[in-house]
Amino acid sequence: MDWFTAPGYWLSRLVFQRALAGVYLVAFLTAALQFRALLGERGMLPVPRFVERVPFRAAPSLFQWRYSDRLFAGCAWTGAAVSAALLAGVDGLLPLWAAMLLWLVPWALYLSMVNVGQTWYSFGWESLLLETGFLAVFLGNDEVAPPVVVLFLARWILFRVEFGAGLIKMRGDECWRKLTCLYHHHETQPMPGPLSWFFHRLPKTLHRVEAAANHITQLVVPFLLFTPQPVATAAASLMILTQLWLILSGNFSWLNWITVVLAVSALEIPSGHRSGPAAPVWYEVVVLTAAALLVFLSHRPVVNMLSRRQVMNRSFDPLHLVNTYGAFGSVSRIRYEVVVEGTSDDVPREDSEWREYEFRGKPGDPRRWPRQFAPYHLRLDWMMWFAALSPAYAGPWFGALVERLLADDRDTLRLLRRSPFPPGEPPRYIRARLFRYRFTTWRELRETGACWERTYVREYLPPTRLAGAVRSP
Structure with missing residues (x-):
């Protein structure tokens, strides 16, 4: 089916997959190096105590069946090894079905960690990594051109990340409507970076321009993702520039980086691939079935975005397949x-x-x-x-x-x-x-x-x- 694939996105998919594997690698290294004190058997919030009171259906995780610090470490280092292999492009050397299973491994392992991570894993970028990682399972490898529907769903995630964040700001703190939040944000953000002092000391006029540009990028530009090229590429490029600005201004874990990864999937980057072998029927069926499920589950974040009681960073299912996002609905002054x-x-x-x-x-x-x-x-x-x-x-x-x-x-x-x-x-x-x-x-x-x-x-x-x-x- 010619409509099923988008040959013009071979290079975009390649960059997306390698960059996502890099984010996975950082996430697993973070888990491996910190879990014992936070979640271990003698940690501050031990996993065994959590699984005693929370059933599997509410928090699916392999640690529901058995937990030990050695098992958690093994999962974290296995996830890091698989992520490094994906970063090196091993999935391109495998049959299509094997590549999909390989991408499923880090998603399943990280889901197991997030679902028992409690307070330490309660951040929106955990769900964002899981939702993006699940979608990556269906992107395929060099045996097929990128599926159109999966690329569309990647833009749909990016739309919700940006538009949801824009709405929560306009509905939340009045300083966003007055364009004055950045008078305080660089100083009061959770973890300032090496340039945050300089960002804070920028002229207030420039802070107001920053806030206005943020509203345009989050409330207007996301709709352009669904327009024909080259407009969609221009919209995604503007989002990437905005995220790079945020990366320079503070430490927001991999939130900005994975947003950049999602934006890359919308770029039509010239490459030598303009056609490819026809996708196997079984692959088309699997992709379309998964896409139908994700579209069906999307009604809950849509309702949340339209609600005056919009919430940020909420998962609507225990597998974190489709979530709602947002950041800094209010900004501390002190x-x-x-x-x-x-x-x-x-x-x-x-x-x-x-x-x-x-x-x-x-x-x-x-x-x-x-x-x-x-x-x-x-x-x-x-x-x-x-x-x-x-x-x-x-x-x-x-x-x-x-x-x-x-x-x-x-x-x-x-x-x-x-x-x-x-x-x-x-x-x-x-x-x-x-x-x-x-x-x-x-x-x-x-x-x-x-x-x-x-x-x-x-x-x-x-x-x-x-x-x-x-x-x-």
């Missing part, structure tokens, strides 16, 4: 940070020697310049940002974090940049204090060398020791 400190004194006093734990990505020492981590995701650092917004976000895990720091837990300490205490000599007490952070001015930066200025606000967690009950804030 940045708060939780600073964790410990002391070796037998009796904690205000004048005790309190030493500060340093996290990898979140602001701490005012003189330490933010670093670039994205697309790698520092899960604990991100949740510390939420904890500063409200202690309710920290309730399930903050006490466990303190407990493990007091116990000198090696896996937990590996999540941090530096512990102020020598190995084997943990503090006797730990406390947490809330500070207000703001970016310094140009003059303050020159005079002090500090990019942050912080002011003490209040006690977040009183001095706590291991022998007593560790109270959440």
Whole structure:
């Protein structure tokens, strides 16, 4: 069937698949290097405790049948190995059916992790990776030209990512309607990057232009994805440029990168392929059946987007096949940070020697310049940002974090940049204090060398020791 394939998208598919494999690789490496302290048998939110109360039908995962840290590690490293193979193009060397099964492996493994990941895997880009990864199973390899319907569905995901984010902004914080949100966003975002200070110090007029351009890109341009070429390519290219701007301005895990990946699928990139072998009948049936399922499931995110009570980053099915997205429906005006400190004194006093734990990505020492981590995701650092917004976000895990720091837990300490205490000599007490952070001015930066200025606000967690009950804030 000539209508079934789009020969002009051979190169677009190739770039899409290799880039998606790269995102998968980062996601699995993130899981492999962080899971023990977060989700392991002795982690802050252990998987075994979660699967005891949540049935398989609500959270399908191979860990529902059996869990061990060794099994989780094996799945994470297997996913990384398969992702690396896909990145190298191994799927192009296999028969079509085998290539599809190979793409199914990282999706199934990552689904198993997300569905038991609890708070640590509650971000929208987890569902976005799963939805995109499931669609990639049906894109085929060099045996067939890219299926039109799958390319259309990739644009449909991209449309929902951008348009949903645009709607939630217009319905949410009034500063988006007034074009003033970017007066604050670069300073108060979850994890600033090395250029965020400079973005924050741009003239306010340019911030208003940024906000207006964002509205155009998210509320108008997405409709152009479904127009004929070259308009669709121009629309996708504009989205890619916008995402690259966001990548420069902060650390948003792989959210921006996978949005770029989706936009690549809409580009008609000239290549030497203008025709290809006819697709096997079984492949056409499988692709059209999957497409029909995804179209049917799409009614729920459509209803959500049209609703005045629109929600962000919600999965409507346990397989994360079709989801709703959005980001920064509201923007904080003030940045708060939780600073964790410990002391070796037998009796904690205000004048005790309190030493500060340093996290990898979140602001701490005012003189330490933010670093670039994205697309790698520092899960604990991100949740510390939420904890500063409200202690309710920290309730399930903050006490466990303190407990493990007091116990000198090696896996937990590996999540941090530096512990102020020598190995084997943990503090006797730990406390947490809330500070207000703001970016310094140009003059303050020159005079002090500090990019942050912080002011003490209040006690977040009183001095706590291991022998007593560790109270959440």
